Amino acid sequence: MSSAPKAPMKALTLRLQDELFAVEAGSVREILDLVPITEVPNAPEFVAGLINVRGRVVPLADLRVMFGMDRPEPNQDTRIVVMEIDIDGEPTIAGILADKVHDVTDIEAASIEDAPKVGMRWRPEFIKGIGKRNGGFIIIPNLGRIFETQGARSAHLAASEERSAS
């Protein structure tokens, strides 16, 4: 991600446990209070729920699963961020559970750095970059990779293994 765009990133900041995350504000459709969640039996834990967003059935994702965080019960700050996410190249509406939603802000492109390859608790491919604001870090997740379905992910891995082998 060295070719980060020059223009500041317009981002929605949200909190998952103790970490601040930033997602592209342009892809956010709406932010909802907690609604009844329908559990999907046998679904991956990461997307174990479905919600009704204005008459559409929308999958609800819990990024905390992918980042190996604790998952306490929702409280009054819990929100659902409804976003358009590319899943295997198909734009899909999905909801993301957030422990708290903060604000929309600009993150200076210059302040965004690549995720370090080592010394991180999380899988590096899930992180697009790390920005800085007010002396703290903001994690910019790579939603495309996080939401990749199993089939696409293994194809992806095979391809990257091939690359590294050659």
Place this chain on the structure above:
Amino acid sequence: MSFPDPTETFRQEARELLEQLELGLLDLEQNPANDDLINSTFRALHTIKGSGAMFGFTAVAAFVHEFETAFDQVRKGQSPATPALIGVALDAKDHIHKLIEEPDAPQTGGQAILEALRIVIAGGTGADIVLDEAPAPAASIAEAAPVATGEQRWRIRFRLPGDSLVYGTNPLLLLDEIRALGPCTVVALTDTIPSLDVIDPEVPYIGWQIDMVADDPREAIDDVFLFLKDGMELSVEPLAEEAAAPASEPVPEGAAAVQLPVAVAIKAAAEPAPRAKVAKVADKEPAPAASSSMRVDAERLDELMDRVGELVIAQARLTQIANMSQDGNLKTIAEELERLSSGLRDTTMGIRMVPIGTLFGRFRRLIHDLSRDLGKEIEFVTTGEDTELDKTMIERLADPLVHLIRNSVDHGLESADKRLAAGKEAKGTVRLSAVYAGAEVKISVTDDGAGLNAERIRAKAEENGIITPEQKLTEQELNHLIFAPGFSTAKEVTSLSGRGVGMDVVKRTIDGLRGSIDVTTKAGQGSTMTLRLPLTLAIIDGMLVRVGNGRYTIPLAAVEECVELPDGVEANARGRNFLDIRGSLVPFLRMREVFGTKAPIEPHQKVVIVSSGEGRVGLVVDQIIGNNQTVIKQLSKLHSGIKSFSGATILGDGTVALILDTAHLVAFGQTYVDQGRAA
């Protein structure tokens, strides 16, 4: 609003007409003396010619005109509709199709087809005609038709239908067209013009009377009014000599002397023609009971379906609120709305349903061509044409069925000598049938050929590396190998099938439609390929059940009955997963186990028996909540891998419920049966 491209409209219409033409020709082959068929074929040709010329497809119009001229001999009964003729006519139809679809591409072969057509009509076989061959002597037969006895005086009277002006007809242009046929005198008949206060400016009150000198103009006049025939009055009569001099011609009662400045040339008719009345065209050919219809964009239908879906959800919420309230008026209106929306749902879905016969019709041509190319005599039998399926489903079924039929004819049916040697009729039979089976439609292609050759399939699959020689397969698994990619048992690759693509595509397409495919075969007696397809309706009736804290919808059409789970069975939880339903053993699945529900087990478990095809399975649930209308929403890619669910729906209280995929669950339950047998 943008208007649709008129050329595209013509193309669409022409495609349908060509299809009709093709079916007509194929019917005619079976039934060569049927005048109705000949006439309808002729009509289709005529309409293509007319509208083709109107939209600037001159090549089409010219070609069809020649085709029509030749075919006229058949209509007049001067030439029989022989199979050779039908063959050439089908080629001609294909040529027209090409002309319409690719008007700019250079088209050759048209002349050769016409030549062949003329020769066939003259009694030849037409088989040996090739492009650029010298015109056969019989070519002039079309022109040899008896020609009218020269110019003569005719009187034409017509009144336009009341709505013709609304639809853009300009009577003056019609008059111009008639005038182009020969010198004539035009008189307006004003006797039916009402008084000014009741006049409707959009209604053509004026009739027209035209006296003209020409060769028999009846056909030409028919052409002029081609698009107005229905509902108009038209008479074309030859004028007797005694009524000759136009000056003394009494103007009809009440007709004003609106003489149009037309060059009048009078030539006394050579001989008085009998006053043969051609009569009102409208009465001449009663159109086959064609219900009026209109074209609608499929996208708009989808949109309508979405709206109805939303309405149904809103209605379900209202019903729920009304049920909680004490307000009698609210309850009444909620019930009323429920009735209305359910009616609206059925109607909307009905719009999208198309009888599968529209699809079956196309295959008759396929069989005809296959029969000719392979030299196999084939009888093609279709049943269940009026089975209705969703339109998109029908469109996507066309290709798989073509493959299956080709396969049956090419690989299934033996050659005539082999059949005779095996003690069968020389003529092979291919059956195509469609029938409802619960919430599914079953479409099967059956042939009475040699059946699948298990050894050859096995050998081929081993050769292609699909299976290993050690692998043990059941008969069913073996038969399914033909759907494996890269599989083909045909010893020679023919132009039709045998390239090893096709059957795997069939399987993929059917899977994509959430259907399944099944093969049964009997050596020496033929094989049957059966497709099972859901009706894929966007809205279905569902039965809402509860398992633990989750609510799920089961398509009601798949539900056979509901029973209580006997206590004894419950105690005996391990091992015996069968219920005795009136003497037959039905496997059952504890949905709480399937779903991994953690909530404590409840007393009085219910079993919903669902069926798919021949299979049945009982689904054990905690509670049966009731019936509801279910709008099917597709699951996103994130959940499409979970096979137990075919979709989701939104309940009256706004929460989401998953729809159980009964076909999958039944198949899952059947594995219990197989295990039970093995044990």
